[in-house]
C-alpha cells in the first residue's frame with residue numbers, strides 16, 4: 238500500500254502565490270477527483286507534484302510513503318512511481334512515441350536507454366487498440382500532429398503501460414469524443430483496480446459513468462474548500478460552483 242500526501246502546500250508561479258495551503262491524500266487503489274472553477278489552481282497543484290521548476294514551493298510538503306519528494310527532480314519523482322499527465326501535454330516531435338514508451342520503462346527500472354523492445358511494442362499496440370488510437374502513432378514523434386483526443390489517449394496509454402504507484406491526470410476527459418471518454422474512463426477504473434492510486438481533475442459529472450470516486454475535493458482560489466463523495470460532482474453539475482458555494486456559505 239502506497240500513499241501520496243500533499244501537506245499544506247503553498248506554491249507560487251511568476252512570484253504570485255497560487256496555492257495557499259492545499260492538503261489532500263491518495264492511497265493505492267483509490268480514485269480521487271479534484272474539481273474547482275477555472276483558475277482555482279488544479280493544474281498548478283499537478284505541476285508542483287510533477288516537480289516543474291517554474292512552480293516554486295513556498296511552504297508545505299509532498300510526501301510519498303512518508304518521505305518528502307519536494308526537492309527531487311521531476312525524473313526522480315517519475316522513477317519513484319509518480320506519473321503525471323498534463324492538461325496540455327508538450328509535444329516532443331524529435332522523439333518517436335515508441336522510443337518514449339521504452340525510455341519511460343527503462344528510467345523507472347534504472348536502466349540505460351534502449352531501442353523499443355518488441356514485447357513492449359506489442360503490449361502498447363494492444364492498449365492502443367483498446368483506447369482507439371491508431372497503431373501508426375508509435376512511429377510518429379511524441380505529439381507530432383496528434384489531435385487533442387489522441388494526445389489524451391496517448392497519455393492514458395503511457396499510464397496503463399507503466400502501471401505506476403500514482404497516476405495524476407489533468408482533465409483526462411476534456412477534448413475527447415464520446416468513445417474516447419468511455420475508453421479513458423474504463424482505463425482509469427482499470428488503473429485503480431490494478432492498485433495504482435489515481436488523482437484526476439475534471440469539470441464534468443460524465444466521468445461518473447465509468448469511475449467510482451473514493452473521494453472528491455473541491456478547490457477554490459488555491460484552497461480545498463470542500464471534501465466529500467460523488468454527490469458533490471452531481472451537485473456542481475446541477476447548480477454550478479457559484480450557487481453551490483453560496484448555498485454552503487448560508488448553511489454555515
Ligand SMILES: Nc1ncnc2c1ncn2[C@@H]1O[C@H](COP(=O)(O)OP(=O)(O)OP(=O)(O)O)[C@@H](O)[C@H]1O
Pocket residue numbers: 250251255273274275276277278279280281282291324
Ligand atoms: N505559468 C504561469 N504563469 C502565470 N500564471 C499562472 C501560471 N500557471 C498558472 N497561473 C495562474 O494560476 C491560476 C491557477 O491556474 P491553474 O491552471 O492552476 O487553474 P485550474 O484550476 O487548473 O484551471 P482550469 O480549470 O481553467 O484548467 C490562474 O490564475 C493562472 O492564470
